[in-house]
Amino acid sequence: MDCCYCGFPLSKLDYCTNCKADVRRYKKIIYTANRLYNEGLDRAMVRDLSGAVNSLKHCLKCDKNNTDARNLLGLVYYEMGEVVSAFVEWTISRRLRPEKNIAAEYLDIVQSNQGRIEIMNMTIRKYNIALRYCQEGSNDLAIIQLQKVIKQNPKYVRAHQLLALLYMDKEEWAKAERELERCLKIDTGDLLTRRYLKEIELQYGEEKERRAKRSKREKHSAVTIQRGTETIIQPVNPREHIGAQGFFQIAIGLFIGVFAAYFIVMPGREARVREELAADVLSLNEQIETRNVELSEKNARIVELEEDNSQLQDNLNAYSGTGGVVASYDQLISAAFAYMDYGQGDMAVEEYLDLIPTDFVENKATPAYVELYNYLRGGIGDSVATTYFESGMEAYRVMDYPTAISHLEKAFSYDNSNDSALYYLGLSYFESGDITHAEDTFEQLLNLFPQSEHADNARRKIEEISE
Numbered sequence: 001m002d003c004c005y006c007g008f009p010l011s012k013l014d015y016c017t018n019c020k021a022d023v024r025r026y027k028k029i030i031y032t033a034n035r036l037y038n039e040g041l042d043r044a045m046v047r048d049l050s051g052a053v054n055s056l057k058h059c060l061k062c063d064k065n066n067t068d069a070r071n072l073l074g075l076v077y078y079e080m081g082e083v084v085s086a087f088v089e090w091t092i093s094r095r096l097r098p099e100k101n102i103a104a105e106y107l108d109i110v111q112s113n114q115g116r117i118e119i120m121n122m123t124i125r126k127y128n129i130a131l132r133y134c135q136e137g138s139n140d141l142a143i144i145q146l147q148k149v150i151k152q153n154p155k156y157v158r159a160h161q162l163l164a165l166l167y168m169d170k171e172e173w174a175k176a177e178r179e180l181e182r183c184l185k186i187d188t189g190d191l192l193t194r195r196y197l198k199e200i201e202l203q204y205g206e207e208k209e210r211r212a213k214r215s216k217r218e219k220h221s222a223v224t225i226q227r228g229t230e231t232i233i234q235p236v237n238p239r240e241h242i243g244a245q246g247f248f249q250i251a252i253g254l255f256i257g258v259f260a261a262y263f264i265v266m267p268g269r270e271a272r273v274r275e276e277l278a279a280d281v282l283s284l285n286e287q288i289e290t291r292n293v294e295l296s297e298k299n300a301r302i303v304e305l306e307e308d309n310s311q312l313q314d315n316l317n318a319y320s321g322t323g324g325v326v327a328s329y330d331q332l333i334s335a336a337f338a339y340m341d342y343g344q345g346d347m348a349v350e351e352y353l354d355l356i357p358t359d360f361v362e363n364k365a366t367p368a369y370v371e372l373y374n375y376l377r378g379g380i381g382d383s384v385a386t387t388y389f390e391s392g393m394e395a396y397r398v399m400d401y402p403t404a405i406s407h408l409e410k411a412f413s414y415d416n417s418n419d420s421a422l423y424y425l426g427l428s429y430f431e432s433g434d435i436t437h438a439e440d441t442f443e444q445l446l447n448l449f450p451q452s453e454h455a456d457n458a459r460r461k462i463e464e465i466s467e
Helices: 024-045 049-062 067-079 083-096 102-111 114-136 139-152 157-169 173-186 191-221 244-320 325-340 346-354 358-364 367-397 401-414 419-432 435-448 455-466
Strands: 222-227 230-235
Touching (some): 024 049, 024 067, 049 067, 067 083, 083 102, 083 114, 102 114, 114 139, 114 157, 139 157, 157 173, 157 191, 325 358, 325 367, 346 367, 358 367, 367 419, 401 419, 419 435, 435 455
Antiparallel strands (some): 222 230
């Protein structure tokens, strides 16, 4: 453990032996963070993932630079299906400790499989669609979407819980219980899962008890015999003696029942059946018309969503693609870190700045972004300009004109007072056969530096080009 004031290693004393600062409270915070990390690790090892997340979050509140806690928290999130949260923790961890950090390996492993990343993004989109269906009251469509999400990402705890909640709403208790048991296999300590299971136990337990009692009564009152495809149900005591009077009474009852059924019950029953069938047909026609209208609306909505998805995909590519907003901000942050770490050198800063598109800086970046960009360029300008000018002149001398053009352009961009860089840039264009750029460069030299020692030579080159 190092001192938070001077960075000197601390001893068992309550103060720093180097700067004499009181570090008792600092030590207590770090000890608490370490205890919470160990607690989170223990919970993760027994698959109490929710408890592990809670402990690790409290650990990071005490010590936000604890990269081991961030890496473990990312693994727990990944195991729960929260891929985006896992990426965030690993990325922050890699920023805090660029060297010898296993978070970099985690990110490389996941990002190397682009198909897997696309599947993860698709599951998140489908989960959001299912949430919207739930808000709109389309629970059946939400169930279909969640089943697809779980098929692609079986460890997504939130999807299992939402699907179980929808099954509970439909009173399909067995299916809901099955989904929640899958949640417990992933995360044994999730309180929301256990709360849902408690509710199912209260509702589904009573139903199972009623079924068991009814099955028990039926078992004691009759015996079921299976003969081929026929099922015969007979009393438990089929050999009980029935007298002649009993047979006579049964025969009279059967005759009266058949007579009543044929002449009284059947006509009314047929009339009611016809009315019910007519009502059912009318209801089905209305449902078909309603479904057709809904289908038309859904198709229109699908077309609209596809257009929105295309637009959002373009926006996402503009943000996350090569040269996009995210990449440009990432390069600027890397340049700032390299600038603060003087051991990397000014050329390291320039390499990051060179990856940022000029169009983004001029037209899309915020004022604060442009200010930091210009500050970094100004801080490394003299050193980088000298380095590029020397390498450009060396390339010009060995007739490597493409390299000379590239380096001399950068040298002049960092130091626009270097007339020699502009002159030899024109010569490099001329020798490479790019006459148009050569003439433009020589004219730029005469406009900016009319008193330059290279001015006469530039005029002669322009006359030579004209001839």
